[in-house]
Amino acid sequence: MTENTTDNLNIILPHQIRITEIQTHDIRFPTSLEDLGTDAVHIDCDYSATYVKIFTDHPKLVGVGLTFTIGKGNDLCAACIDFFKPFILNKTIADLENKMHSIWRQCTNHSQLRWMGPEKGVVHLAVAALFNGIWDLISKYHNKPLWKYIIELNTNDLLDKLSFTYLDDAISRSEAFVILENKKRDVAFSKKNIIKNGFPCYTTAAGWLGYSDEKMTKLIKNALANGWTHFKMKVGQDINRDIKRLELVRKLIGPNNILMIDANQVWSVHESIEYINKLKKFDLYFVEEPTNPDDVLGFRKIKDAVPEVNLATGEMCQNRIMFKQFLENGSLDFCQIDSCRMASLNEIIPIMLLASKLNIPLIPHAGGVGLCEYVQHLNIINDLIITSNDIRLSEYAESCAEHIENPAIISNGHYVTPLKAGYSAIIKQKSLEDYNFPSGKYWKSVL
Amino acid sequence: MTENTTDNLNIILPHQIRITEIQTHDIRFPTSLEDLGTDAVHIDCDYSATYVKIFTDHPKLVGVGLTFTIGKGNDLCAACIDFFKPFILNKTIADLENKMHSIWRQCTNHSQLRWMGPEKGVVHLAVAALFNGIWDLISKYHNKPLWKYIIELNTNDLLDKLSFTYLDDAISRSEAFVILENKKRDVAFSKKNIIKNGFPCYTTAAGWLGYSDEKMTKLIKNALANGWTHFKMKVGQDINRDIKRLELVRKLIGPNNILMIDANQVWSVHESIEYINKLKKFDLYFVEEPTNPDDVLGFRKIKDAVPEVNLATGEMCQNRIMFKQFLENGSLDFCQIDSCRMASLNEIIPIMLLASKLNIPLIPHAGGVGLCEYVQHLNIINDLIITSNDIRLSEYAESCAEHIENPAIISNGHYVTPLKAGYSAIIKQKSLEDYNFPSGKYWKSVL
Numbered sequence: 001m002t003e004n005t006t007d008n009l010n011i012i013l014p015h016q017i018r019i020t021e022i023q024t025h026d027i028r029f030p031t032s033l034e035d036l037g038t039d040a041v042h043i044d045c046d047y048s049a050t051y052v053k054i055f056t057d058h059p060k061l062v063g064v065g066l067t068f069t070i071g072k073g074n075d076l077c078a079a080c081i082d083f084f085k086p087f088i089l090n091k092t093i094a095d096l097e098n099k100m101h102s103i104w105r106q107c108t109n110h111s112q113l114r115w116m117g118p119e120k121g122v123v124h125l126a127v128a129a130l131f132n133g134i135w136d137l138i139s140k141y142h143n144k145p146l147w148k149y150i151i152e153l154n155t156n157d158l159l160d161k162l163s164f165t166y167l168d169d170a171i172s173r174s175e176a177f178v179i180l181e182n183k184k185r186d187v188a189f190s191k192k193n194i195i196k197n198g199f200p201c202y203t204t205a206a207g208w209l210g211y212s213d214e215k216m217t218k219l220i221k222n223a224l225a226n227g228w229t230h231f232k233m234k235v236g237q238d239i240n241r242d243i244k245r246l247e248l249v250r251k252l253i254g255p256n257n258i259l260m261i262d263a264n265q266v267w268s269v270h271e272s273i274e275y276i277n278k279l280k281k282f283d284l285y286f287v288e289e290p291t292n293p294d295d296v297l298g299f300r301k302i303k304d305a306v307p308e309v310n311l312a313t314g315e316m317c318q319n320r321i322m323f324k325q326f327l328e329n330g331s332l333d334f335c336q337i338d339s340c341r342m343a344s345l346n347e348i349i350p351i352m353l354l355a356s357k358l359n360i361p362l363i364p365h366a367g368g369v370g371l372c373e374y375v376q377h378l379n380i381i382n383d384l385i386i387t388s389n390d391i392r393l394s395e396y397a398e399s400c401a402e403h404i405e406n407p408a409i410i411s412n413g414h415y416v417t418p419l420k421a422g423y424s425a426i427i428k429q430k431s432l433e434d435y436n437f438p439s440g441k442y443w444k445s446v447l
Numbered sequence: 448m449t450e451n452t453t454d455n456l457n458i459i460l461p462h463q464i465r466i467t468e469i470q471t472h473d474i475r476f477p478t479s480l481e482d483l484g485t486d487a488v489h490i491d492c493d494y495s496a497t498y499v500k501i502f503t504d505h506p507k508l509v510g511v512g513l514t515f516t517i518g519k520g521n522d523l524c525a526a527c528i529d530f531f532k533p534f535i536l537n538k539t540i541a542d543l544e545n546k547m548h549s550i551w552r553q554c555t556n557h558s559q560l561r562w563m564g565p566e567k568g569v570v571h572l573a574v575a576a577l578f579n580g581i582w583d584l585i586s587k588y589h590n591k592p593l594w595k596y597i598i599e600l601n602t603n604d605l606l607d608k609l610s611f612t613y614l615d616d617a618i619s620r621s622e623a624f625v626i627l628e629n630k631k632r633d634v635a636f637s638k639k640n641i642i643k644n645g646f647p648c649y650t651t652a653a654g655w656l657g658y659s660d661e662k663m664t665k666l667i668k669n670a671l672a673n674g675w676t677h678f679k680m681k682v683g684q685d686i687n688r689d690i691k692r693l694e695l696v697r698k699l700i701g702p703n704n705i706l707m708i709d710a711n712q713v714w715s716v717h718e719s720i721e722y723i724n725k726l727k728k729f730d731l732y733f734v735e736e737p738t739n740p741d742d743v744l745g746f747r748k749i750k751d752a753v754p755e756v757n758l759a760t761g762e763m764c765q766n767r768i769m770f771k772q773f774l775e776n777g778s779l780d781f782c783q784i785d786s787c788r789m790a791s792l793n794e795i796i797p798i799m800l801l802a803s804k805l806n807i808p809l810i811p812h813a814g815g816v817g818l819c820e821y822v823q824h825l826n827i828i829n830d831l832i833i834t835s836n837d838i839r840l841s842e843y844a845e846s847c848a849e850h851i852e853n854p855a856i857i858s859n860g861h862y863v864t865p866l867k868a869g870y871s872a873i874i875k876q877k878s879l880e881d882y883n884f885p886s887g888k889y890w891k892s893v894l
Contacts, residue, residue: 043558071559072530076523076569083519111490112518118712118740118763121568122523166739169716169748265565269616292613293565294768296743297776301616316565321741329744 009061009141014093017141021055022085022130024078027427028071028437029369029400030446035210036399037070037367040236040266043210046071047400048437049369050078050126051427052133054088061141064426065133067125067340068368074437080126083113088130093141096134100161104131104346108163120318124343131344132374136423146423147380150345151187155180163320163347170324171354179356183385190384198414199379202230202258204367204397209234213248220252227412230258230393232288236266239275246282255283262288265316269298273305286312286334293317299331312336315365320347327351327358336395338365339374348378352386361389367397370425372408376415377423403431456508456588461540464588468502469532469577471525474874475518475884476816476847477893482657483846484517484814487683487713490657493518494847495884496816497525497573498874499580501535508588511873512580514572514787515815521884527573530560535577540588543581547608551578551793555610567765571790578791579821583870593870594827597792598634602627610767610794617771618801626803630832637831645861646826649677649705651814651844656681660695667699674859677705677840679735683713686722693729702730709735712763716745720752733759733781740764746778759783762812767794774798774805783842785812786821795825799833808836814844817872819855823862824870850878 028048031037037045048071054063069077087106088096096103107127108119117123139149150158155177164173206219220231233249235242242261250259261284267275272290279287287309291298293316303311314336317323323342326332335355342348355362362382364375372395379394394415401407405426409416418424434441475495478484484492495518501510516524534553535543543550554574555566564570586596597605602624611620653666667678680696682689689708697706708731714722719737726734734756738745740763750758761783764770770789773779782802789795802809809829811822819842826841841862848854852873856863865871881888 041556041558041561046559069559070562072557073527073560073563073570076527076563079523079526080520109488110519111488112492112516113520114488115517116520116523116569116572120741120765121570122563123520123568125563166715166742166745169745268613292768294567294766295613295772297772298613298616298768318567319741321739321745325742325744 009058009143012058014097014141015095017056017058017061017093019054019089019091020057022081022088023053023055024081025051025053025432026074026078026437027051027432027435028074028443029403029435030442031399032071035208038208038210039234039262039264040209041264042070044071047369048074049427050074050081050129051432052081052129054133054137056093056137061137063133063137063140065129065131065136065423066370066425066427067129067132068371069125073122076122077125077129080113080123081130083110084126084130088134093138097138100134101163101346104163104343105165108343119321119343124319125341127343128340131346132340132423132425135345140422143421145377145418145420147377147384147418150381151191151385155184158349161346162350164350166321167324167350167354170328171350171357175357176350176353179353180385183388187384194380194383195417198411198416199376199383199394200392200414201394201396201410202232202260203228204232204395205399206231207233207262209237213245216245217248217252220249224253229413230260230285232260232262232395234264235261235279236263239278242279246279250282258285259283260285260288260312263290265289265292267291269295269301272302276302276306276309280306280309284309286310288312288336289316294322296322296325296329296331299326300329303331310334312363314338316341319343320351323351324354327354327360333360334363335360336363336365337378339371339378349381349386352378352382356387356389359389361391361393362387363391363393364395366395367399369400370404370427372396372398373404373418373424376408376418379415380417403427403435456505456590459505461544461588462542464503464505464508464540466501466536466538467504469528469535470500470502471528472498472500472879473521473525473884474498474879474882475521475890476850476882477889478846479518482655485655485657486681486709486711487656488711489517491518494816495521496874497521497528497576498879499528499576501580501584503540503584508584510580510584510587512576512578512583512870513817513872513874514576514579515818516572520569523569524572524576527560527570528577530557531573531577535581540585544585547581548610548793551610551790552612555790566768566790571766572788574790575787578793579787579870579872582792587869590868592824592865592867594824594831594865597828598638598832602631605796608793609797611797613768614771614797614801617775618797618804622804623797623800626800627832630835634831641827641830642864645858645863646823646830646841647839647861648841648843648857649679649707650675651679651842652846653678654680654709656684660692663692664695664699667696671700676860677707677732679707679709679842681711682708682726683710686725689726693726697729705732706730707732707735707759710737712736712739714738716742716748719749723749723753723756727753727756731756733757735759735783736763741769743769743772743776743778746773747776750778757781759810761785763788766790767798770798771801774801774807780807781810782807783810783812784825786818786825796828796833799825799829803834803836806836808838808840809834810838810840811842813842814846816847817851817874819843819845820851820865820871823855823865826862827864850874850882
């Protein structure tokens, strides 16, 4: 696999390697057949990826990036990437590294496509896939896992790549500089620890709403046996069923393990207050997405009404401007950055920096396709050079790992730190071929 | 034109007419050639429409709907509508009238497509086009202009069609009922007046950034001669040029005519405060979109810093949840509803009702393709059965009127009330054929 082999590449200078081709693929896995990913509003998820391959004139250097979707619309996202190709093709690795922010703004602020957003929905997901691929490419060129490439960048070189557009009322570049420089002082020590111990995570894999009580019980018992201590359950289809399930879960995991719930936006603000009051007796670490993900002020109303319960949101938080408001307004207690909805590290890192400034913990969203692989890097970057908050936690949901070349490895409830070059989310060639939509072998056989 | 002929249709019962086919068209007009629509961030707009035709088994009854875009991405929006067809095909007119809200939720809350939003960007624009077409179809069946169909609906029948999902913390259905019932008491008198006098509007047509001072001067002089009294200018590319242009405009229109400016999101919050302080001496009626359209709290920061200047926003406000926050938070002074970005009247009317509750005036966004035709109806509906606010104003920018069958007519700075059946935005058949992208005659000749 060329996508995974990058040793000794940087004996060639970065301005000598040029982007020659960008391929997009609409990849869909039929996960709806097994109720994977089912929650109060997503009842038939086919975990999917808009997948991008960025080829260079060096046969060994290929960047891959993806954004996660749940089926229909993945084709629109793939088609959208075509509009951005002219900004990337023929650029050198040096161009991508040195002019990254202006190229990113060409895409996110495209003079015609911005009408379809701006910076949200299909067009923003497309930018996410493309820039995830660009970061993968650059770090492979340097033969480093992405987290290592980032933490070893000179602070100004890193800041040059990021977007603080529309953020300056909340965090300035110079404040960001200070946060990074202060935190970097003990990076050597932390790095040793993180490579040794990994990064703690919680599991969502037992909690899908489509699962029967029997299946859920079996999965939780397995998880306990494998060392898991943090569990997230889906709620929101029926409050009485939610109460019964949470009674069962709390009994299974005992009083000391951590329990959180996720309503996936199904309640109004008033319903959120009513139902959270009914469910809080289960000692909830947080309630995720009680209501609409756009509702900065609605989340705050819920928090004001039930101040003893923490709220989490972010997997559908569309961009840095929305996160800025959620963070500044105290509308969330846990910031659940999504590696594929935000337009890659270019706006994720600025939001991590703002969360650090406000001392709000980060617990990235994961699961789906490739998200676990991506968040490993985000967690380490945040932990080593950004946050000073003590809470260290990340989501994990084993899904579609069989299609990933080197999937995230979990040991005793911890992500094992990835050491291979790149950004880790590479789909196996055979899976790309079989699950290409609609022409791959699998889809041909069922459509 | 079948799309325009509906007399005597309702001798056939509404459950006897069925939707048989839905066609989508990607229509683009090369307006970038004349700098039409140019502002601080949209430098090369090709005014476009994702255009939907809804055919029935009655040859004389065809609904048409559109959403406005500015070029690239119009194809994605057209493709997205295909996913919603199964929810509409084979439905009767009676189904559409009686189950409209549940059909609308099937589309806006589609279990897979909602991941691409939810309720924003490409997928939401697609719902807008489709439901603009459905409202057009229903009102044509009743042989009434849409505004008349709406104001004559029984209040509960109207409310049944609308979405208050995620709004109940700001406005309840029963509050909405009271607003409508109270206002309807004097509808007969107001209706007579609005048919006689039309609805006041302001013009944007002279203010595009790409226009030279000479062209702008000529257009303003023409507009003054034609009775215009309200003028909007684009700003934001260069503060010194803005000052010079506004000096010229103020001199041309004199101290008594109304002047407003539109920065099209180009400033950060800090820059907004700085530049608005520099420009406020020109006696501005409002400043539109100083910063990012998602930034509810940022707008409020600007208002708090320069309380003497009114702010307006809305053409990029993605859905009712965002408008709820802008309105409740006092982040805007004028609510610029967009008929094609919001998912049609189903969520526009609830926002009008909330604005009415909070006594915030509505000044809908228009221009582009079909927007002026649509907002005529929204203004009248708001004026006759919703708002109690005294300010009556709407945008007008003559653009692409030559492609519309019965374009909005302006007389002495007022929209002349449309009296034909339907929702008014019908593109001429020849324009549909010539400007179909990329296969129409015009695009074939230039691509």
